[in-house]
Amino acid sequence: MHLSFLTIQILSALREAAFLFLISSGLTLIFGVLNILNFAHGSLYMLGAYFIFWLTIHFAGPTAFFFALIAAPLGVGLIAMLIEMGLLRRIYVQEEIYQLLLTYSLVLILDDLAKIVFGADYKSISKPACLSGAVHFLGSTVPVYTILVVTAAPVIAVLMWLLLYRTRFGKVVRATSSDREIADALGINMTRIFTLVFGIGAVLGGFAGALAGPVRTVFPTAGDEVIIQSFVVVVIGGLGSLWGAAVGSLLIGALETVGIILFPNFEMALIYLLMVAVLIVRPWGLFGKPIKTRSLSEKNPGMDAREISPVHYSTHPALRYALLVGLLLLPLFAGRYYQYLLSEVFIAALMAVSFNLLLGTTGLLSFGQAAFYGVGAYTVALFLTKTGMGTLPALALGVLASAIAAAVIGIFCIRLTGVHFAMLTLAFGQLLYTVAFKWYGFTGGDNGIQGIPAKPIFLGGHPIDIWSIKGMYYFILVIVWVSVALLRRVRCSPFGATLKAIRENGQRAAYLGLNVKMHQLAAFVIAGAFTGLAGGLYAVMSRSITPDIINWTMSAEPVLITIIGGIYSFAGPAVGAAVFVILNEYIVAWTENWSLVLGLVLLGLVLLLPGGIVGAFNGQARELLVKIRWIKHWAFSKSTESKKPLEDLEPSRT
Amino acid sequence: MAMLELKSVNTFYGRSHILFDVSLSVEKGEVVSLIGRNGAGKSTTFRSIIGLTAPFSGEVTFKGSPIKGLRPHQICRRGVGFVPEDRRCFPDLTVRENLEVVARRQKETPSPWTIEKVYSIFPRLREREKNLGSQLSGGEQQMLTIGRTLMTNPELLLLDEPSEGLAPLVVKMLAEMIIEIRNEGVTVLLAEQNIHFCARVSDRGYVIDKGALRYGGKMSDLISNEEIKEKYLAV
Numbered sequence: 086m087h088l089s090f091l092t093i094q095i096l097s098a099l100r101e102a103a104f105l106f107l108i109s110s111g112l113t114l115i116f117g118v119l120n121i122l123n124f125a126h127g128s129l130y131m132l133g134a135y136f137i138f139w140l141t142i143h144f145a146g147p148t149a150f151f152f153a154l155i156a157a158p159l160g161v162g163l164i165a166m167l168i169e170m171g172l173l174r175r176i177y178v179q180e181e182i183y184q185l186l187l188t189y190s191l192v193l194i195l196d197d198l199a200k201i202v203f204g205a206d207y208k209s210i211s212k213p214a215c216l217s218g219a220v221h222f223l224g225s226t227v228p229v230y231t232i233l234v235v236t237a238a239p240v241i242a243v244l245m246w247l248l249l250y251r252t253r254f255g256k257v258v259r260a261t262s263s264d265r266e267i268a269d270a271l272g273i274n275m276t277r278i279f280t281l282v283f284g285i286g287a288v289l290g291g292f293a294g295a296l297a298g299p300v301r302t303v304f305p306t307a308g309d310e311v312i313i314q315s316f317v318v319v320v321i322g323g324l325g326s327l328w329g330a331a332v333g334s335l336l337i338g339a340l341e342t343v344g345i346i347l348f349p350n351f352e353m354a355l356i357y358l359l360m361v362a363v364l365i366v367r368p369w370g371l372f373g374k375p376i377k378t379r380s381l382s383e384k385n386p387g388m389d390a391r392e393i394s395p396v397h398y399s400t401h402p403a404l405r406y407a408l409l410v411g412l413l414l415l416p417l418f419a420g421r422y423y424q425y426l427l428s429e430v431f432i433a434a435l436m437a438v439s440f441n442l443l444l445g446t447t448g449l450l451s452f453g454q455a456a457f458y459g460v461g462a463y464t465v466a467l468f469l470t471k472t473g474m475g476t477l478p479a480l481a482l483g484v485l486a487s488a489i490a491a492a493v494i495g496i497f498c499i500r501l502t503g504v505h506f507a508m509l510t511l512a513f514g515q516l517l518y519t520v521a522f523k524w525y526g527f528t529g530g531d532n533g534i535q536g537i538p539a540k541p542i543f544l545g546g547h548p549i550d551i552w553s554i555k556g557m558y559y560f561i562l563v564i565v566w567v568s569v570a571l572l573r574r575v576r577c578s579p580f581g582a583t584l585k586a587i588r589e590n591g592q593r594a595a596y597l598g599l600n601v602k603m604h605q606l607a608a609f610v611i612a613g614a615f616t617g618l619a620g621g622l623y624a625v626m627s628r629s630i631t632p633d634i635i636n637w638t639m640s641a642e643p644v645l646i647t648i649i650g651g652i653y654s655f656a657g658p659a660v661g662a663a664v665f666v667i668l669n670e671y672i673v674a675w676t677e678n679w680s681l682v683l684g685l686v687l688l689g690l691v692l693l694l695p696g697g698i699v700g701a702f703n704g705q706a707r708e709l710l711v712k713i714r715w716i717k718h719w720a721f722s723k724s725t726e727s728k729k730p731l732e733d734l735e736p737s738r739t
Numbered sequence: 740m741a742m743l744e745l746k747s748v749n750t751f752y753g754r755s756h757i758l759f760d761v762s763l764s765v766e767k768g769e770v771v772s773l774i775g776r777n778g779a780g781k782s783t784t785f786r787s788i789i790g791l792t793a794p795f796s797g798e799v800t801f802k803g804s805p806i807k808g809l810r811p812h813q814i815c816r817r818g819v820g821f822v823p824e825d826r827r828c829f830p831d832l833t834v835r836e837n838l839e840v841v842a843r844r845q846k847e848t849p850s851p852w853t854i855e856k857v858y859s860i861f862p863r864l865r866e867r868e869k870n871l872g873s874q875l876s877g878g879e880q881q882m883l884t885i886g887r888t889l890m891t892n893p894e895l896l897l898l899d900e901p902s903e904g905l906a907p908l909v910v911k912m913l914a915e916m917i918i919e920i921r922n923e924g925v926t927v928l929l930a931e932q933n934i935h936f937c938a939r940v941s942d943r944g945y946v947i948d949k950g951a952l953r954y955g956g957k958m959s960d961l962i963s964n965e966e967i968k969e970k971y972l973a974v
Contacts, residue, residue: 253839253840256832256836256839256840257840259829259831259832259836259840260829260832260836260837260840260841262831263829263830263831263832264827264829266791266811267823267827267829268829268841269791269810269811269812270789270790270791270811270812270815270821270823271812271815271820271821271841271887271888271891272812272815272816272841272843272891273812273840273841274810274812275812276810
């Protein structure tokens with residue numbers, strides 16, 4: 086091996102690491118102080134790249150480039166501060182998932198806005214002459230720009246360290262990060278600190294984008310890959326730790342470079358494997374500290390959190406049967422388009438209802454449900470195309486395969502809680518995704534599997550055709566209805582009640598002698614199995630699958646659907662699925678910018694209807710009940726003399 | 740004009756009613772005790788004053804101007820210093836940083852609190868200056884939280900259960916330090932379960948039970964009032 090080869094590889098690893106560090110340092114700073122995992126950080130990176138693109142077009146010359154390198158991130162920081170003051174600030178008192186979703190809706194909005202303003206095409210940014218050359222270093226040619234990038238990262242790291250540990254502002258930030266309530270009571274204006282920290286984090290993300298612009302191409306969804314990579318970095322390093330971000334970046338940068346040489350095509354899989362390995366050994370990351378998961382009331386005592394606590398109204402059985410009859414009769418008067426659309430709704434509903442067994446019932450935010458959806462879909466597709474197996478046995482095997490996958494993944498994931506749980510499920514999901522994406526010999530790689538046959542189903546010897554859209558509609562309706570009924574049974578059983586107790590307060594549940602982890606694992610496996618069934622049905626219905634159904638954007642779907650419908654009601658996710666699929670269909674038909682509209686809808690829901698559609702409906706009903714009770718109470722108390730609590734207070738002044 | 744005055748304050752946590760018509764007043768230069776058992780409403784009274792849990796109804800006035808509904812940091816900047824229970828010092832900051840981070844000069848204080856002055860009352864803190872908050876003993880943490888709040892130069896100090904969980908010898912020292920702080924011109928409202936500790940440092944006290952005040956008057960009268968003690972303070 087030549088020395089020059091080694092030099093080039095090391096420098097390339099360092100360059101990757103430098104970009105990763107610049108992005109993830111902002112991410113980890115924001116998490117450390119605001120406790121928010123900022124999904125929109127990748128979009129801020131993307132904005133930085135677009136800003137420098139715009140600036141270099143309008144102002145030429147080397148000094149203009151350096152000016153743009155400073156101005157672009159500052160612009161990003163300004164936008165971020167406006168976002169924090171206008172939107173994020175309103176929901177600090179809510180549960181973490183709403184903050185996560187708000188930043189996710191920002192991804193949808195910012196990415197689409199960038200597309201509208203700058204166009205969907207790939208842009209390249211020209212470097213000034215003084216940075217385009219190369220120098221000779223240890224017998225190899227090294228681009229000047231690489232040297233700039235590799236020096237910028239440590240300089241930023243040192244600056245951040247100085248800011249955090251050597252200035253009064255830094256002390257205030259660290260104090261706020263360790264106990265925000267006490268910091269507030271001691272005269273620190275948290276609101277200002279939060280805005281500033283969010284702004285500084287955004288400046289770092291924007292700077293990474295501006296610096297990366299000239300060497301990577303710029304396009305509206307450029308941030309989507311970057312954000313997942315920097316999640317991996319901060320999770321490996323430990324959320325909220327600056328050193329963790331540095332070490333994590335170096336590890337990932339090195340692994341990526343080595344991976345490309347040794348296992349081309351599977352270097353991303355290596356990275357997710359590393360993340361899984363680190364989280365199994367050190368659940369809080371290399372430099373992270375365990376985050377105390379606190380209940381809502383503990384987190385913000387006294388703050389007026391809008392109440393979204395679960396209240397369970399059971400719908401009247403007659404209503405449910407009326408819905409079933411309506412759906413069964415529907416093909417008589419609705420065309421094939423609606424039958425197909427509703428079949429999609431049923432599959433999405435099954436996925437979301439089973440997902441909500443984890444989120445709403447057990448309190449676990451799984452961000453890797455697409456893994457089980459994918460395992461189910463791929464198992465069914467492979468058995469149907471490569472063997473002579475019938476549809477029903479293939480579906481059964483799909484359920485079994487995803488249950489086994491959920492059991493194996495679940496054993497590792499349930500050791501964690503909160504955002505770490507979400508990140509580990511995400512890592513496993515992405516691991517499966519990269520494997521399915523590249524394993525051409527087995528999964529068909531990025532081509533997926535085409536031409537899945539729709540074999541007839543034999544019921545008591547009679548073949549039932551599911552080839553027609555109507556036949557498929559009835560087939561999916563029956564299976565989904567039975568599955569959802571089973572899931573409802575699970576939720577209403579004593580086992581379901583135990584899961585709810587674990588969500589409310591896992592520690593107390595454990596003190597009562599419940600095996601919390603076993604219950605969580607069981608819920609994880611049940612949810613995984615039914616998600617796998619939904620995936621299998623999707624494979625049968627669409628007759629072709631691609632690895633996209635395992636990507637993290639697919640995992641986000643049940644989360645969105647559940648939030649739209651309402652997490653604390655059983656019917657919520659099903660209602661959400663109908664709204665989401667149909668809305669999506671119409672938005673796509675109506676405008677090119679469906680992700681902008683979806684983002685705005687999501688933003689509105691998070692800000693205005695934190696209980697979801699069903700939750701808001703239940704809330705109305707509850708308000709009415711409370712009022713009736715209050716009026717009764719008030720009428721009753723009129724008749725009796727109200728007792729004064731201060732009756733035996735002696736005069737306080739003597 | 741009283742330094743601090745609460746007039747029929749009612750405070751809720753969510754839907755549960757915690758404080759019932761609490762009215763009390765603290766004059767400049769006094770040390771006043773608020774005595775009650777666990778869960779009687781002492782901490783909630785303090786949280787209502789400092790604004791961490793804003794009262795639902797009633798009035799809170801500090802030096803004649805209403806402070807109900809202000810944000811905690813605004814109330815702090817007006818001169819109310821809050822020392823939380825459970826000694827919540829900033830664990831990731833050193834002792835010195837803990838003191839520096841909240842330092843704030845009030846315009847009207849003639850001799851402002853400085854790190855040196857805090858060290859002179861709590862000499863032990865000087866020795867542990869470079870240690871992290873999380874490396875201190877319970878007594879040291881209590882000194883640090885009091886010293887930290889003094890650095891905001893409060894005119895009124897809200898001390899929430901300072902003696903809780905400390906060794907008897909340390910409690911005795913603490914009493915002397917509170918008197919020293921009073922002599923520096925700081926008014927103190929002290930929440931305590933330990934009536935003897937209160938009798939040592941304060942001359943007036945209130946008894947709180949189940950969220951309502953049950954007694955208000957001289958500490959010497961309270962000490963001899965077996966009925967009140969039996970009814971509201973006996974465990």
